[in-house]
Amino acid sequence: MTDLALVRDRLLDAATEPGLDRLGIHAPDRAVVASWLRAIADDPDDLATVAGLRAGVLLPGIGAWDAHADGPGFGEETAEHRLGAGVLPLCALAASADDVLAYQAGRGLASGVGGATLRDLGQQVMKHRHVSGVTGLHNQGWLRTVWSGDFTWLGRLQFEPRLSDLGVAGGPLQRVLSVHIPQTGPLSPDSVDASFAAASRLYRAHLAHLGEPVAFICDSWLLDPLLIDLLPGTNLARFAARWTPWESGPGDWAAAYFAFDVNPPGRRAADPD
Secondary structure (H helix, E strand, C coil): CCHHHHHHHHHHHHCCHHHHHHCCCCHHHHHHHHHHHHHHHCCHHHHHHHHHHHHHHHHHHCCCCCHHHHCCCCCHHHCEECCEECHHHHHHHHHCHHHHHHHHHHCCCCHHHHHHHHCHHHHHHHHHHHHHCCCCCCCHHHHHHHCCCCCEEECCEEEEEEEECCCCCCCCCEEEEEEECCCCCCCCHHHHHHHHHHHHHHHHHCCHHHCCCCCEECCCHHHCHHHHHHCCCCHHHHHHCCCCCCCCCCCHHHHHHHHHCCCCHHHCCCCCC
């Protein structure tokens, strides 16, 4: 089977109900995303572009946890399409989902781990709709990281292997797990504990090639110490209190984007009104 035939078959498979389930596509987006997948599968030029993105952007990053830092990315020319925003990157991600799962299976990861991780595609499509009002994708650069195969979604939290100096300027870089907080519900202490425990077990047992993680780190507006004072006793305050801060910076844009679905131009702070 040629690459084009393989990609076409995968797009058509992703357009089915089980395929949309696997990618975590939410109900309001399903009909639109399925129509995109079928349309691109039947357009020779677009299909060739998607096959090129899969081969040139996504496959080299699988098993290379830091490939997103300086590897090839989705170019600006693929950001817009006659069908909608991010259609071609979305199709390339869908067409390479099996490659991510195959890599993780080779590392001995249970299929449920990879299955959960792939559903971040649906989360990002949902976020685009919340921000812009229509189905689409604008976080395809982030999804390159998710598609590395070494990124995992374990229960309430997501984990990304990284290097960090742990706040010691000029200090040695050490292996850490960067924690991300998907928009899926409450940050209950028990669910957070379970995610940390699962990550500790999984990265030691199955992803040892990354090196022993020495710490969890988190870069989030949710860790603003003021929130602990403003919201005592809440899950958010309990989560923030777990961490030892070493530096801070403006988080206005992130708060506006992640909490209120507002994307201020130029990543500037949002107007409070």
